[in-house]
Amino acid sequence: MASPQRIVAILCFVLAMVLSLLSDQAQAAVMSIDYGAEWFKVGLIKPGIPLDVALNKDSKRKTQAIVTIRDDERLYGSDAVALSGRFPHLTYSNLKSIIGKPYEDKHCIEYRNRFSNNMSPHPDRNAVFFKHNEKMELSVEELIAYQFQNARQQAKNTAGEDVKDVVITVTPFATQYERQAILDAAELAGLNVLSLIHDETAVALQYAMNRDFTTTPEYHIFYDMGAGSTVASLVSFSIVEQKEGKTTRKVPQLEVKAVGFDRTLGGHEFDIRLQNMLADKFNEKNPSLDIRQSGNAMTRLLGEANRVKQILSANTETMASLESLYEDVDFKVKVTRGELEHLCADLLERVPGPIITALKANNMKPDDIKSLVLVGGSVRIPAVQKNLGAVVGTQNIAKNVNGDEAAVLGAAFRGASLSKQFRLTKQIVIKDITVFPIEVIYHPEDEHLGRQPIHTTLFNEFGSIGTRKIMTFKRQSDFEFDVKYGKPVDEEDVETELDQIAKVKVTGLTEALEKYKDEINSAEQPPKVRVSIELSNSGLISVPEASLSFQAKDNGSSFSDKVKSFFGSKEEETQSNEETAKETVQADQNNTESEKKTEKKTTTEEEKEEKTNKPKEPSLKKIPLNIEFIGAGPVAMSTEEKTEARQRIRILDTLDEKRRLREESRNNLESFVYRIQDFLYDDTVGIVSTEKQQEHLREQLSETSDWLYDDGETADTKEYTDRLKKLQTFEKPITFRRQEYLERDGNIKRIESSVQLARVFVDNIRSNTPEEERYHTDEELDAVLDLANQIDSWKIEKVTAQEKRDHHLDPVFTGVDVNKQCRELDEALMKLMKKKKPKTKKKVPKNESTEEQEKQEPVTDENDKKESDDEPIIEKQPEQEQDSNEEHRKHDEL
Template sequence: MIYKFLVAITLIALHALSVSEAAVMAIDYGTDWFKVALVKPGIPLDIVLNRDSKRKTQAALTIRGEERIYGSDAVNLGARFPLNTYFSVKKVLGRLVDDKIIKDYQSVFPNKIVPDPIRGTVVFQHNETTTFSVEELLAMQFAHAKEQAEAAAQEAIKDVVITVPPYYNQFERQAILDAADLAGLHVLTLINDVTAVGLNYAISRFTSFTEEPQYHMFYDMGAGSTKASLISFKTSNIKDVGRFNKTIINLEVLSVGYDRTLGGQEFDIRLQRYFAEEFDKKFSGKLKSSIFTSERAMTKLYKEANRVKQILSANTDAISSIENLHEDLDFRFPITRSKFEEITADLRKRVSGPINNALSNGKLTLADLQSCVLVGGGVRVPSIQAELKNTVGEEKIAQNVNGDEAAVFGAAFRGAGLSRQFKVKEIKVKDITPYPIEVDYSSEPKKSEDGTSKSKVYHTVLFNEFTAVGTRKMMSFPRTSDFNFSLNYAKLDDEIARDFGPTNIAISKITGLTDAIKQFNDVGVERPKVKVTLQLSESGLVSATDAIVTIEQQSFADKFKSFFKSEESIKDVPLPDETPNSVNASESTPEVNATQTNDTEPIPKLTKIETKNLSIEIEYVGIIPLGENEKVVSIKRLRAMDASDLQRRVREEARNNLEAFVYRVQDFIENNEVILVSTDNQRAELKSKLSETSDWLYEEGEKAETEEFRMRLMSLKLLEQPIAFRREERDKLPGAIFTIKTAINSTRAFIEEIKTNSTAENRYYTDEELNKLLNIVGKVEDWLNEKLVLQEKTPPHFDPILTSIDIENKLKGMEREFLLLPISKPTTTISLETKTKETEQTKSKHDEL
């Protein structure tokens, strides 16, 4: 597999690390499926298999009582328990309940949604007394993914990289981070999923890039949405250790285009509703209620629609068939690919939109593209592929990455580089945020001519559209008292704003400035400047990280001198403009200095500069993240559910072990060899116990505790093991006897050959040493013969007198004595040829033994 080969080249553990800190996992969490990858020293980067030995797990969860069921099992239970099975929770992350996307979600999935009383976000009403936040449901699935990775790594794992769609805003990204925190994971970074695909594309093509940029479009139609990223690849040489240079790959995301609601799931919904309409038509005179009112029936149809869609991707027609769909009526309905394309025609018209938007935003044309790489399950639909070929040209369509797994492999590679525990081929990734972010700020109030105080409001775009993530900027505010500013998304395109959600992110409150200024009331101060550092993190979240104030003051002597200056000799120094300055953190902030107008007698210079740290308080105003107290409560509840799940799994394992043992031994006691080594009474007793246990398992055992399963298994093993041991020895003993007899004969022949072909003066072993070994061999032979005589007299249903383990121990004793023989130097000089020959003979005998 190319990934294993690739990682063998590019991924090397730097050194042996403590087991608890070495492994890193990646989660590619999609609307319908999630994949988990693992990177750990000593094993190749690869996908983690789930409990069904599958490489991906369906993103579904059923909760029944205290039991949680994941993946395909949850999907199968969805029709029986539609209100307690949760699908596609990714769609409602970081959303307010009155959001249009939530309304669309409720039109498909029957779960009851209520608003969080504090945050206004989605909460699922599980039953009359229990609710789950979206973050909690997602955390359960993250924890399930963590269990899969830990089972593969055989160690605890905390570090993770998680993929997100590039269009996710601050609130959606924060919800992912909160869910990971609840699951006990430490997020190294969030990575845009299409960027992760591009990274995976790059790591297998180190030699195909040059210093001239290559432009590739990565088009991903998943279950929930469609994204297109325009990515540039090129190489550059940078200085390495010492006088050497190294070549790195620069991966730069230039722009993105997307359609939040166009995905494979939308095609499933169209097909589901078409089937429902046809069902109502077919049985219009027999139905008491429309199928649209039945949660179970519509859930069955949704699952069936996905199955039929997959069939139509490879065939021109299919048949939908569901028994007892609604009101005891079966449904069987044929459909053709052409009909499917007809009912989804309007969706196909939107297929090229993300590509066109990405090219427009990146100011490139189709002619500039080397290829358009397709990923995601949606691109397997023939009509979608046809639209894409019409858009970019068939010659530029490429499917040279694994459409299902490229993102999770790219995310795992990113995690390996960030963990500092691995050395990886260097790929410099420059990702972007698709939305502009601005700082809104009111100036300090000034008195106007009419005596009223007025402030000006400024809107400064801090991070432009398509700004690189990981950017830090500094803003300078001329202020003399505590103040606030807000972080908001700047004006969005109407089409983007429709599905975007809140645009207000947070209000940052700068405090401590008023108190700092009060300390200098007795001296003159230049108007202070507050510098605030703001960061757009690698995960795409904006925040104010620190604030400082710089205060310039005059000494008392300077102030005294300036008091006696002629007023005519000094012009008023205008105050600096109220508009805050915004610069990159790496640049120096422009400072406003006083201007001198009298050349003969200068105004005394400011003589002292002090810098003080200020406090930043954040008030979230769009969608509030989970608070610390809420997290504590959620974590406590989730850990209790984890403990309950573990207890249930241990019980199930103990029950399954007992049940499997009963079935196996019921066949075991009928074996002819077993009959030979056991008595009728022994078998009857064991058979009776097995029958009793089998009956108990399906009656009282349904409510039994773990320990009772274990005790019953132990009591059965006490009856079965002696019989099994006799049967096993009956198979092993002949071979063991042959082996020890061969060893005895070989050792004697070895000693005889040495004595025959050499003299006491020139051999490597003394007669005393050889005789000692010969004596040991004789004792072993006597022991063996004695045991064989006794064994011949022992009935087969008795425990054997001579066992293969006894023989193995005797063989080890002979080998130990042989290897401990000292090799003495010969008393006379012999030729090199003779010595070499004897050494080879000695080695040969050692090997024989």
């Protein structure tokens, strides 16, 4: 029998599992964020809610990626854009271009030239931050976290519940620092990132969701020109066989083959060119002014440039117009599509570049692809489409994908496949790649080999992500190595600090060699250090483990110890092999293959030893080592920084909630004033209230309306709610009397209907049912009849009193009183109607067969069969009784 402690432990475990399941069900929704330089979209998928885009507070399907912080108030999207012209130094946009970048990076330099924010170098992280005011310094991660919070609120409003699980899109060329910064921003926003996904891979996933493919691969290029960059991903679609246990099934596969990109070619660059042209034209018309001296004017001019660019995508010319642009001077000038194309001629020449790069990397020609799928807002520019058509042919340009929403929908679908809350009917295998080769640099330990560093390419360019590789080192002491990108990540053939990923220190080796030196010295092979390096599905490099391995001699233990040791080591090896089969790829093929053969040989010999009980051969011993992963380049946020940022976010969240409650209470008061002012014009109000009561309420409403637009502008929540309650004390009595007045005739008819129904029912039973067939007693029928008469008398008394009472006074009886009377009578009547007829047995002549049948099954009649389902007996009634039942049914429906 189990001990009480064990029973309690089991119950606690079961309870924890139940609570976990309930928690999982409560958090069933998954969201996605397609975060761009200019816009972001939010996708949502939830059981019962189809995959779709969540709307923002303006009921729009995309939101400007911008945030304004003014007086501790955060404004997003269109609200932030509206204030950006007045407060450009407090408005932060295009943050994606500088995330994970050092202060002296060219993108940060361009940002400082184009925007008015006070950017400064971070003293410890080799990154940038903004001095918002004297008491607030904001990192790029924190500002993006604010926008992620806004995205999370959009998903919450759509789903009807809080949503934490998310998949976020990133560019394929995003570095380790950019990806880590996005993860840090999501963490600050309280989100759980299931995975990062490349923009074009998400688009390709959405493309594959509703299409069928064959075993023969078909190739498509997804050309994505957004606001900040341009990417061309070459993707193959096919049907492959996937093993699930002992069975094999065919599933669609999406495989990214190659990627070409231009990091700075995007719609924002077109806007900047057009902004500068408009600034020059303004200065030409106003020689005494220099508009570039005003950050506010240049911000407004950038917004106008974006608007003009969009119009010129559909028209050949338009007018740029801004009132009081600078020094109260209005600005208006005509801009043509030809001017814009001439202005951006060098940008347009770069349009085919990513396509050519992707095709060349896979040794393909434009004729080998089935279609070029356009994605992103900037592909709408006619000159862009013209240049693309010149490369792949106009007939191969596909516009059958929603370029604005394909990425966010594909990312949400990816989230559903990663979440345990969904079981998708269509599984799609995704094979994505890294666009940069990744190499390991280390110095050899043996002096005679020289001190020149050794470069080993661990992950090739366009190699698969979501893999793990193992490097083998022959070392006699603690050591370190560097991990870096194998080619410049910023499109320039110059090595920068952004190319460095991390420095990895492996410690504990010297101590382990000393501790096990006797076993190592007696080993046939020198010890080896194995280091696992992983490239995750999110494109992040990590070093999860390192170990010292050597062949250990048998220590002369007993046979039983050997058996236990054998089964234990065999279990560990099985787990290791399973892990290797799923997610590891050996880097040093010669060393790792020999180790596999050694391990396999050792296991085989151990199995023979168990059978023959002979001494063991040397076994492989594995000693874990310590790893320190030190990020290079822009360093990720420290724990202390995240804690400080979370505290600031909590304070701002509290202020936002207070502000929301204040706005809500103000809106409630304002809408109440307008509604009741209209309400007083209702003719019925003049019947149920006196002129004095109406005039007093009008005065209160007028006084509150004046206060709202005067002192009420700065009032707090309590003042709004107090005034609303005060007005309601004057309004509620009138509204109550009006409602009772309008419903009184209906309430009287309800009582009359209930009384009539009860009387008809009793009369039908007594008049049309023979006494010997009745199963209702006279006492029961009299009781219902007495109750009906009593309620009828109550009705007559109240109606008579009400007719003598003025309508502007409280009514003699109310709808609540009528409900109580009707309910009491209806319940008594239903009790009689549901009373079951006593069971009776049919008398039939008995013979041998019937006697035998009675022994085998009970005698039942038609009524018994109906009663077996606990349904009331329905007998054929006279026409009058049927009519009364129909009346009762209608009464119930009412």
